[in-house]
Amino acid sequence: MTKSAIPGLAISLCLLAAGFAIAFLVGRFPVSLGDVFTVLYSKLSGTPSGLSPATEAVVLQVRGPRVVAAFLVGAALSVAGAAFQGLFRNPLVSPDILGASSGAALGAVLGIFFSLGVIAIQAFAFLGGLVAVGAVYAVGSAMRTRDPILVLVLAGVVIGALLGSGVGLIKYLADPYNQLPAITFWLLGSLAATSASDLVSLFWLVAAGTCILILLRHRMNVMSLPEEEARALGVATGPMRIAIVAAATLVTSASVAAAGIIGWIGLVVPHIARSLTGPDFAKLLPVAALLGGSFLLVIDTIARTAAPIEIPLGVLTAFAGTPFFIWLLASMQKSWS
Amino acid sequence: MTISGSALAIGYRDRLVGSGIAIDVKEGEALALLGPNGGGKTTLLKTLLGLLPPRAGNVTLNGKPLSAFSVRERARVIAYVPQVHTGTFAFSVETVVLMGRTAHGSLFARPSAHDVAVASDMLTRLGISHLAQRPYTEISGGERQLVLLARALAQEPRFVVLDEPTAALDFGNQGKVLNEIELLAKSGLGVLFTTHDPNHALRAAHRACLLRDGRIVAEGETARVLTRENLETLYGAPVLPVVDRTTIAFLPG
Numbered sequence: 206m207t208k209s210a211i212p213g214l215a216i217s218l219c220l221l222a223a224g225f226a227i228a229f230l231v232g233r234f235p236v237s238l239g240d241v242f243t244v245l246y247s248k249l250s251g252t253p254s255g256l257s258p259a260t261e262a263v264v265l266q267v268r269g270p271r272v273v274a275a276f277l278v279g280a281a282l283s284v285a286g287a288a289f290q291g292l293f294r295n296p297l298v299s300p301d302i303l304g305a306s307s308g309a310a311l312g313a314v315l316g317i318f319f320s321l322g323v324i325a326i327q328a329f330a331f332l333g334g335l336v337a338v339g340a341v342y343a344v345g346s347a348m349r350t351r352d353p354i355l356v357l358v359l360a361g362v363v364i365g366a367l368l369g370s371g372v373g374l375i376k377y378l379a380d381p382y383n384q385l386p387a388i389t390f391w392l393l394g395s396l397a398a399t400s401a402s403d404l405v406s407l408f409w410l411v412a413a414g415t416c417i418l419i420l421l422r423h424r425m426n427v428m429s430l431p432e433e434e435a436r437a438l439g440v441a442t443g444p445m446r447i448a449i450v451a452a453a454t455l456v457t458s459a460s461v462a463a464a465g466i467i468g469w470i471g472l473v474v475p476h477i478a479r480s481l482t483g484p485d486f487a488k489l490l491p492v493a494a495l496l497g498g499s500f501l502l503v504i505d506t507i508a509r510t511a512a513p514i515e516i517p518l519g520v521l522t523a524f525a526g527t528p529f530f531i532w533l534l535a536s537m538q539k540s541w542s
Numbered sequence: 543m544t545i546s547g548s549a550l551a552i553g554y555r556d557r558l559v560g561s562g563i564a565i566d567v568k569e570g571e572a573l574a575l576l577g578p579n580g581g582g583k584t585t586l587l588k589t590l591l592g593l594l595p596p597r598a599g600n601v602t603l604n605g606k607p608l609s610a611f612s613v614r615e616r617a618r619v620i621a622y623v624p625q626v627h628t629g630t631f632a633f634s635v636e637t638v639v640l641m642g643r644t645a646h647g648s649l650f651a652r653p654s655a656h657d658v659a660v661a662s663d664m665l666t667r668l669g670i671s672h673l674a675q676r677p678y679t680e681i682s683g684g685e686r687q688l689v690l691l692a693r694a695l696a697q698e699p700r701f702v703v704l705d706e707p708t709a710a711l712d713f714g715n716q717g718k719v720l721n722e723i724e725l726l727a728k729s730g731l732g733v734l735f736t737t738h739d740p741n742h743a744l745r746a747a748h749r750a751c752l753l754r755d756g757r758i759v760a761e762g763e764t765a766r767v768l769t770r771e772n773l774e775t776l777y778g779a780p781v782l783p784v785v786d787r788t789t790i791a792f793l794p795g
Binding site for chain 2: 291295421422423424426427433436437438441483485487
């Protein structure tokens, strides 16, 4: 039976509310749900909240930016994953398939190596992601074959490996006391350094890419058919593929620039979303965004509270994602519905 | 309207499949394309659909080169029914048929009430409206073929091009699809289909075109073209005609 969009949306909105509550309330400094609402309301209305400055600071400056960033990054990675899985007609691909993550990683690592500032490092990461995908695309379209998708994916694997060794080289050359720990920590993924000012660029980039993908939702359904069928149905597949890849790369690079490399979300969350809504992108994309956001909210809360030191996000998502994916492989063999 | 190819050379960048091909598909007429494996049937279909550029010569739609039409304009005139596939994602049958409306909507549009009505009409016309909410990946091969045909009809085209529409079907479903092909032509559409079975051409097509090694060896009314001699030449194998007073059929060997 075709799934209605309502239950999927309802479930993901409930999870999102729970994720927000957990992310705001859990931590060393006690904050109640009432405090959170009071502080947010007073901020919006401009009236004093009557709470201690420490509570206000925790809500607005410590946990608030992290909560928003975790939601945006989780949502971005899931939406990009869903888009790439549909476009490549392969449920096993993830947002980094075309080298976006490894390109962004190399960019950021270069920035750290040259001791640049935070903004410059983020800009480097973003440019790295776009250049990597551009290179993959150039290689892919230079080879004129009957299976452009396969060539594109293979080019992504090869260029991703090259960029990975670039990262390795810079780690080898980096100063082992200052730069190497910074590089390693960033590569494993973290939202600890997120400030309110970082959120603005992250928000606009993620919102722009996600809006483009949501607007193209029905074209994306057709693009998940074999190339020739999509063209016979009236879709100019070349430009459409560039538009989808560009939008998905935009949101991936923006989230890598903000939070480092956080794997698995873009692979696993679209599957959960698809099991709730079916593969129709009109229903899938919003639910994937909400679920991905909720998932990273919970993971980030664990990352900052479970141990005396921050646990890298990429490590946690791998611990959560790997068993889940194995279970998924075993339980969904009959169809990738 | 007519789709015509003249002095066509067909093939891929690295491989020429056929040349010197002249072919016409007219509205209200079913044309069957027969020939041995590797003879160029699918390549010719893709060239006539505009999915593959001709290596030489021209494909025209009403005298205007096919390449002068946009992908979207083409999809509103010519619809393609590919060989049955299982599909990667479990779209509902209704969603699959609605994809046939793509060329009628704008870039960001969602299917309109009219699109939904057209899709529903096509499902009813092919007798599969009970499948509308089932996942495409979970229905039978025969049902999938009918769904792909419904999707093509939802394009509201003037021509339907089918690649081996009966190849993956059981005997009963073969009859059903051939019957539909006949009805489509009767309703004024131009139909072009490939088949491995000359009897299917005799059953549903007005004209047949025999393609061997990338060249047309015979072309014309089915009853005139599908003879023992022509078929034996075409396939390089003996053919046994079975004749009664009104019909003729062929057995291999």
